[in-house]
Amino acid sequence: MKSKYLATGAAIVTAVGIFTAAGHTSTFASTGNVVNVTFWYGIGGQLSSDVQTMVHQFNATHPNIHVTATYEGSYSGGGPEQQKLLAALAAGNPPDIAQVEVNSMGVFALSGKLMDLTSFMNHSAIDKPSNFLNGMLVSTEWNGKYYGVPLNRSVPVLFYNKTMFAKAGIQNPPKTWTQLVADAKKLTKGSGSSKVYGYGPLVDWWPWESMVWSSGSHILSANGTSAAFNTPSLNHILSMQQSLVKNGDALVETGPNYWNLMTEDFIKGKIAMDTDSIGDAAQVKQGVGSKFKWGTAFMPSDKTLNVPPGGGDMAIMNGIPADQLKASEAFIEWWTSPKQTLEWSKMTGYLPVQKAAVAEKSYQAYLKQNPQFKTAIDELKYQKAAHPSAHLLDVLQYAMQGLQGIFDEGLPVQSQMQQAVNQANSLLKG
Amino acid sequence: MLTTSKESNKIRKYRISQWAFLAPAMFFITVFIFVPTIYVIYLSLLNWNLLDSQPRFVGLSNYLYLFQDSNFQTALVNSLLVSAAMILVALPIGLGLAVLTDLGLRGSKVYRTILFAPYVIPLVASGLIWSLLFNGTGGLVNQLLGVFRISGIDWLGSEPFAMIAVIVVTIWQFTGYYMLIFLGGLQGVPLALKEAARVDGASAWRVFRYVTIPSLTPSIFFAVIVSIIQSLQTFDQVYVMTSGGPAGSSTTLVYYIFEQGFGMFNIGPATAASVVLLLILAILTFIQLRISHRWVVEE
Known part of the structure; x- marks a missing residue:
């Protein structure tokens, strides 16, 4: 009898061991040459395939980074993406990058769960705060620090x-x-x-x-x-x-x-x-x-x-490994650079986020044909974020x-x- | 002496195997029910948004908040309204349908399937279907009401119609399920008793009232408990059809918990409301178990 119990016990222990080992190998396999980055976003339908198009382009041009973007349900206040992010953060297992709805940004930023991007942005040729359209960063700046970079923005x-x-x-x-x-x-x-x-x-x-x-x-x-x-x-x-x-x-x-x-x-x-x-x-x-x-x-x-600002920003989660952080920053810089932000804007109708993008001839010509968007670009400087409060x-x-x-x-x-x-x-x- | 020790050995072995059989279930119940329950009770004493590194202990003030929050009162009343509607409307209809389909008329099997079908449809899907039917401009419900010169009811966007719409869908969804429970009960009614009553000259109604119904009481008892639990857990319909609106008028308890927890990040009030829901369910179940022997006829 006893030997039977022992055998079963041993079998269970082995099985658990195998599972754990399998878990480990899959985690470590990613840190070879290619850095894997996970990106959660919350805009569905056509917009979701637009995100995938952009991510595909990024992966194709960055052989050392592989971004896996997943649609997690709506990112709006109380939407599924926000719920999942909340749960993942509480469980200590968040993605590397997440789209955060602009009005919820303060709540997340104040919690200390988001990476402080101030130093990265100040030193970035592309994401320098002064490169963004006036008023664009109201949603990402809290207590003098930046916690996000504009992704899909509207007013x-x-x-x-x-x-x-x-x-x-x-x-x-x-x-x-x-x-x-x-x-x-x-x-x-x-x-x-x-x-x-x-x-x-x-x-x-x-x-x-x-x-x-x-x-x-x-x-x-x-x-x-x-x-x-x-x-x-x-x-x-x-x-x-x-x-x-x-x-x-x-x-x-x-x-x-x-x-x-x-x-x-x-x-x-x-x-x-x-x-x-x-x-x-x-x-x-x-x-x-x-x-x-x-x-x-x-x-x-x-x-x-x-x-008020509308839409979402990209935020990096606090405490992710250095490799992932670097890769995430590269991804964010790529996405917000004038060329991509313009392409994204034309694809979706969201506003370009950088001054250089709006100044481009092609966009100025686009605004002439679609003056409705010019109003929004001009209105951006009147953006104001609500009081930061949990x-x-x-x-x-x-x-x-x-x-x-x-x-x-x-x-x-x-x-x-x-x-x-x-x-x-x-x-x-x- | 020898025999008794042998017997106690047997008993001991029996005990061990009892526990061995129970262990897997106990393990999962502990991990997935007991531990989360205790954790929820702990959370309900905090002021926390799941994010801050320093949750603040606030004692019972989340419970106090609940009882001052008019949304919670509305949610409580609405949940009880759904329960009442289920017991007073869905259950009797279910019983009636069960009796009809039990008559063995032609095509009753087909009807049985059709009537049970709503229960199989995911609530989210039926919520969406009914949202279209209840659409204030051009929805089928309003067009039908138009025949009776009733027009312009904004079903999903006005009080009290939003809540009525939610209740209608809930009744539609679950009536077939209760029909099936009663059908099972009806088929278990001893034929001998019915025949004996008939031989004694009882009318069909009297047979139903004094033979069928008493034999059905275990099914009715089960249906009442299940319907109360189901209706206190009403969520999907509200989420899909009204989002608890307008102005919180169609919020139910579970929707309130969801909204506080995940819409507003108020984990304290959300978990406190969960504890209140748990208490309500526990008390109701306890009462029912205590009083059931007075009217449930067990064989």
């Missing part, structure tokens, strides 16, 4: 239907929220299924950040321990838009696909204005075709024009719920924002 802009504006006798796109509301009323036409609404609010915290700053308010107090956005001036901007909805001058899209639905409303000519990502301009261009003329303008602003994502989530209450359900603006402030405060102080 919110005002999309407007030029044909409808001309018909309504409006010369220029609105510059302030007050003007936007007045224009929306003039632009609303017809009834029933052929009704055209002047405006379609994007019920999301992203344009809301811009509204907060535009009203002269702040998202958080200076020391970051309380939410500060429930101000009469912000609520005025929100109330004006809410009354557009209540009076039938604006069309609100709800449910999980609210964003896509709103973009489609603009393409179909159901709404004359919306605030949308410049990243959606390619889709709008393709969808609209020659049905009507459209343009983009700066986000409306009452006091100060500031827009609880920023919560604050934005609560604000978004408040916005849903205001726009989807028509609840009082002041009490909705107050509720969001209360919810945020209970976390910020805790």
Whole structure:
């Protein structure tokens, strides 16, 4: 009996040994001539194959490095890529490079899990901070240090239907929220299924950040321990838009696909204005075709024009081996160099990130043909990052719920924002 | 004396083999259930985002936070609403369908398969299908309602319709499963009892009420427990159809845990809510086990 147990035990031990050994060999095999780098990203569909195209090009031209890029689900706040990154970091087994959503960058950077890239960037011929377009690094700089390099970047802009504006006798796109509301009323036409609404609010915290700053308010107090956005001036901007909805001058899209639905409303000519990502301009261009003329303008602003960054940055995880770090830096430099950032931009509709890229003749010619993108390039310098706080994502989530209450359900603006402030405060102080 | 020592030897051997058989299961349950449970309880006492190197111990304040958070209250109420809907709507429909398909009419096997089919579809897929059906502009549900001159319900984007839509899908998804449980129960009802009742002149209804139902109580008991557990775990439908919105009105307990944990990186409140869910499930199961003997007829 005993010998049987022993035999089984020995067999198990051997099996475990073999597995462990196998694990080791596969880890060590990579450190031969070729350095393997893992890269997690979170943009799907066509964008995912665009990423793969870029990575393939890099691998083909860099025989000593092999980057394995994997799509991990959406990188947006709370998306699967972020969940997996969170879990991988907590487990101490992260990838070498990860795409981090710009608004979540602060949370990750402050945690100390991301590599401080300041010295690398200062010494890099390509990724010197001064090489990037003004405002591009707001999302990656925290407490005077850089934790990421811009990857796929966008900003919110005002999309407007030029044909409808001309018909309504409006010369220029609105510059302030007050003007936007007045224009929306003039632009609303017809009834029933052929009704055209002047405006379609994007019920999301992203344009809301811009509204907060535009009203002269702040998202958080200076020391970051309380939410500060429930101000009469912000609520005025929100109330004006809410009354557009209540009076039938604006069309609100709800449910999980609210964003896509709103973009489609603009393409179909159901709404004359919306605030949308410049990243959606390619889709709008393709969808609209020659049905009507459209343009983009700066986000409306009452006091100060500031827009939040959108998209993602590339970050290197802290504590990866020196070889991997070097290879990762090489990959990031390659991706952000003017040639590649331009190619990436034309492929996807995201903005090029470097000054040299925008200055290139081919891109200037492209901007002439597609003036909609020029607005975004010009608006970049007004980018502003929200207050660095470990609880920023919560604050934005609560604000978004408040916005849903205001726009989807028509609840009082002041009490909705107050509720969001209360919810945020209970976390910020805790 | 000799015999007893031999016997105790036997018993000892028996004990050892008992433990040997239990060991693999105990090992996995420990690693995948007990240890994580204890870890979750530990996490629920921290203010942490899984990232910071220094989690802060905050005692029970995450629990306090939960009970002040209106989203958590909504989530709790919604989860209980789903449970109530399952017990009061899905279970009776499931029972009715089971009785009908048990009549042995022509084609009942086909119906049985069709009715069970929703349960086999992944909830994410049925959530997507129903999102299209519930679409506020041009969805099939609103077009059908249009026939009755009801129009313009924004199913997934307004209160309380978003939660109603989630409940409808949940009922649709699980009714077939309960039908199958009851069908199994019905086929186990002793024919002799039914015949005896009939011979005694009982009407079909009285046979059903006084013979079939009591024999079904173990199945009903099982279905009630399972349905409560399933509905308190409602997540996929919400994730796909409403993302808990608008304004948090269709958030369920598990969705709340997910949102706090992975949307907002609030591991403390997320794990505290998990502990609360565990307690609720434990208490409900305990109560049911205690009171089951009063109405479940065991053979």
